[in-house]
Amino acid sequence: xxxxxxxxxxxxxxxxxxxxxxxxxxxxxxxxxxxxxxxxxxxxxxxxxxxxxxxxxxxxxxxxxxxxxxxxxxxxxxxxxxxxxxxxxxxxxxxxxxxxxxxxxxxxxxxxxxxxxxxxxxxxxxxxxxxxxxxxxxxxxxxxxxxxxxxxxxxxxxxxxxxxxxxxxxxxxxxxxxxxxxxxxxxxxxxxxxxxxxxxxxxxxxxxxxxxxxx
Ligand code: HEC
Ligand code: HEC
Numbered sequence: 001x002x003x004x005x006x007x008x009x010x011x012x013x014x015x016x017x018x019x020x021x022x023x024x025x026x027x028x029x030x031x032x033x034x035x036x037x038x039x040x041x042x043x044x045x046x047x048x049x050x051x052x053x054x055x056x057x058x059x060x061x062x063x064x065x066x067x068x069x070x071x072x073x074x075x076x077x078x079x080x081x082x083x084x085x086x087x088x089x090x091x092x093x094x095x096x097x098x099x100x101x102x103x104x105x106x107x108x109x110x111x112x113x114x115x116x117x118x119x120x121x122x123x124x125x126x127x128x129x130x131x132x133x134x135x136x137x138x139x140x141x142x143x144x145x146x147x148x149x150x151x152x153x154x155x156x157x158x159x160x161x162x163x164x165x166x167x168x169x170x171x172x173x174x175x176x177x178x179x180x181x182x183x184x185x186x187x188x189x190x191x192x193x194x195x196x197x198x199x200x201x202x203x204x205x206x207x208x209x210x211x212x213x214x215x
C-alpha cells in the first residue's frame with residue numbers, strides 16, 4: 001500500500017521520539033523478579049481480564065493482550081505524566097519503575113485470547129471499508145496505512161485487532177479531552193487528533209465494530 005507523504009513524516013517523528021526514550025531508559029536498574037511481575041500482572045488482570053482480553057464493568061477496560069510493547073509503555077508513561085488523563089490508570093501507573101513498565105509491556109504482548117466481541121455485526125462491512133480505504137472526502141486516511149493491514153500495529157502504532165468496540169468508541173469521541181494534555185510536551189497522540197475529529201459517530205461505531213472481531 002502506498003503511504004502518503006504526511007504519514008511518512010509522522011512515522012519519522014515517532015521513530016525519533018522512540019529513540020530518545022530508549023536512551024533515557026537505557027540505564028534502568030536491575031531486572032524485575034518473576035514474583036514481582038506476577039503480583040503486578042495479577043493486579044492488572046483484575047480489571048483488564050484474566051488473559052488481558054479486556055473486560056466490561058461499569059465502563060470498558062481495554063484489551064491489552066497482543067498490544068505492541070512500545071505503545072503500551074508509551075501509554076503508561078503518558079498516564080504518569082498526565083499527558084493522557086485517567087484517574088484510575090494514573091494511580092496504577094505512577095508507582096511502576098521503568099524496568100517494570102518494560103516487563104509488563106512484554107508480558108501482555110505474548111497473550112493471545114479470543115476477542116470479547118459483542119458489537120453489532122451489521123456494521124462490520126462498512127467498518128472494514130473505512131479501515132481499508134479511509135474516507136477520502138473527509139480527509140481520513142486508511143487506518144490500515146498506520147495500524148497495519150490486520151490491525152496488529154507496530155512499534156508506537158497500537159494494535160486495534162480485538163479491541164473492545166465500546167472502548168474504541170469512547171476514545172475516538174473524546175480524543176482531544178484525554179490525550180496530549182500537556183501542550184508543552186506534544187506526543188504521538190497528535191497524529192490521531194484530526195482523524196478522530198473528522199470521523200462521524202456512525203463511522204466510529206462501524207470501524208470499532210469491525211476491529212472488535214479481528215483476531
Ligand atoms: C482498577 C482497574 C484497573 C487496573 C487495576 C489496571 N487498569 Fe489499566 N486501565 C483501566 C481503565 C479503566 C483503562 C481505560 C482508560 C481510558 O479509558 O483511557 C485502562 C487503560 C490502560 C492502558 C491503555 C490501553 C490502550 O489501549 O491505550 C494500559 C496500557 C493499561 N491500562 C495498563 C495497565 C497495566 C499494565 C496494569 C497493571 C499494572 C493496569 N492497567 C491495571 C483500568 C485498570
Ligand atoms: C497517520 C497514522 C495513523 C492513521 C492513518 C490512523 N491512526 Fe490511529 N493511531 C495512530 C497512532 C500513532 C496512535 C497512538 C497515539 C498515542 O500514542 O497516543 C493511534 C491510536 C489509535 C487509537 C487508540 C488505541 C487505544 O488503544 O487507545 C485508536 C482507537 C485508533 N488509533 C483508531 C484509528 C482508526 C479507526 C483509524 C482510521 C479511521 C486510524 N486510527 C488511523 C496513528 C494513526
